[in-house]
Amino acid sequence: MITTKSFTLDSPLAIGSLELRNRLIMAPMQQYNGSPEGYATEHHIQHYARSANAVGLIIVESTAVSGNGRLVPNDIGIYSDRHADALKRVTEAVHARHTPLFVQLSHGGRKSDPQVTKRLIAPSAIAYDEIFGKPAQLSVSDIETLIEDYRLAARRSIAAGFDGIEVHAAHGFLIHQFLSPLSNFRTDAYGGTLEGRSKFLQDTLAAIRSETGSQYPVIVRVSSTDYTDGGLNPHELALILKPLEAKGLLDGVDVSSGGLLPTAPTDVHPGYQLPDAAVIKQHLQIPVIAVGKIYTRSFADRIIRDQLADAVAIGRPMLENPDFAQQMLMSPR
Template sequence: MSALFEPYRLRDLTIPNRVWMSPMCQYSAAPEGPDAGAPQDWHFAHYASRAAGGTGLVLVEATAVSPEGRISPYDLGLWSDTQLEAFRRITRFLTAQGTVPGVQLAHAGRKAATERPWKGGRPVGPEAHGWQPVAPSAVPFAEGHQTPEELSVEGIEEIVGRFADAARRALAAGFEVVEVHGAHGYLVHEFLSPHSNRRTDAYGGSFENRARFALEVVDAVREVWPQGKPVFFRVSATDWLEEGGWSADDTVRLARALQEHGVDLLDVSSGGNVPDARIPTGPGYQVPFASRVKAGTALPVAAVGLITDAEQAEKIVANGEADAVLLGRELLRDPYWARKAARELGGEVRVPDQYHRSV
């Protein structure tokens, strides 16, 4: 039997296989008005096709907990009940196909208020639906980016509450998994890394202080999320800096703390907090970070990053390097990747009745 197509259980939830869809922003929501931040027809078609293709878990893209937490004005959000209702159409369809619906909750921090990538990704101001970003410290992400406003303790507490509110809406919208976005140079990662966190109060300096915000967010989400449903946390395992940044050792240490606070799985990525970091990419280049967490803790992990073919994914799971794989660009190229991999590896995925001729 293929390890990649064995079901996986977390708390009371069983995910039908280990082929999972990584959160990938589509930058396709309305930037303002009554439908701002709500999923549109594009989002439905995008996620529905991966569910029809046999993907076991679909993690919906970074979904902002507040308007100011969006990466771009065109991001999804869960700060209003209007958005909640729009998400229900997606979760109903995914569930009907046997796919588990999950959502990644996020705050972009100092990397907020930028244009869509295919429009250049530059920072935008009020004339293009932009706003003033916030961050742990008044340190811009890169040259040409706005200097963020340093968050007060009261501001931090408000954002923690926003994560809890968004988790409540995610539950009401029909999601079975919620993931806290703590990677890629966005707000939670900005607090974790000494490269971006220059604070001298209880949220800066020592490892414990820099991890405080992440753990408070997890606690707030876990408190409102049912005990029978899992909470994930996405981490950047390293800033890819020789010194002065977040490291793989820090990630292992954080993983142990996250598990104590009720996180069920660590989604292990890397980078994003340093604009000019030198990253040696290649097939499965981030898998060793996931494997290191798995070897050094009791926390389940998922691997991501240039995982493209069935045999490669099978080996990652079968060899115990990770408990599941998250596919990103490969699922953009081929929504039916899971079905093809199942045929190649001798596994099984559910095929919609309407597609019975393809079996």
């Protein structure tokens, strides 16, 4: 008889070559405390160090790869060596708590904040809404420049001391805009077919891998659905991710949802994104991270035990209470 080992929130988990001490992850959550120039500040040092006591992994908030792709005026970036130097103080503080941390590399595309964006860009000249306005369609040369931005950001991520990278391909930002047929109307190599819409993500991951090598953990955050007919769905995302896994470009997937359009889910209950994570997990061998109001130990253990996901990420409770993860791990199973 073949038996399957039962894992819990306490069980170690390997993401690429990195072994986490448990399967509870601090999700990336915007702090709105970066300097006007996009530098990490003393707030980030204190916040992430304070939150590192119990979690197996911290994923630092959205970190811009370009000064033209910031999500808000007071977010952080990694588009210069000085930005990396500021972030190194964060990684050192978290490592002092014996906790690994990933950086989340992002570009807002058509959802870059108008206050700090000189030129709004997107795969196609389609506005998110009237506030952001109509973006310029990226040329192939523009796309090549953006891929180079990600490559250099990966180099700086290693220099800053991060233990891995999460590529932000969710919530309606640039890579998500390429992936979805609702925002990518291109007819060249970066659009049209599923393969074409996936090309920017694949090329970006390949550029990142050229800096990190195969042993450095690289994961991706995706939106499993656009909450609109004709948009992305978990089955299509699995078709996008599986070739990336096969090529050795990915070590894990962090499953969120929405953000491409001003359309919100109608029912946000505990684990509301979990069914999509479970669908994606069926197609992949790499770890899948579930997120979305999974705030009790018993619920998290059941998700992992039933192999609906390999790890659980929590966000908002950690903003209100840095000890939340420790309390969750110590609560009754």
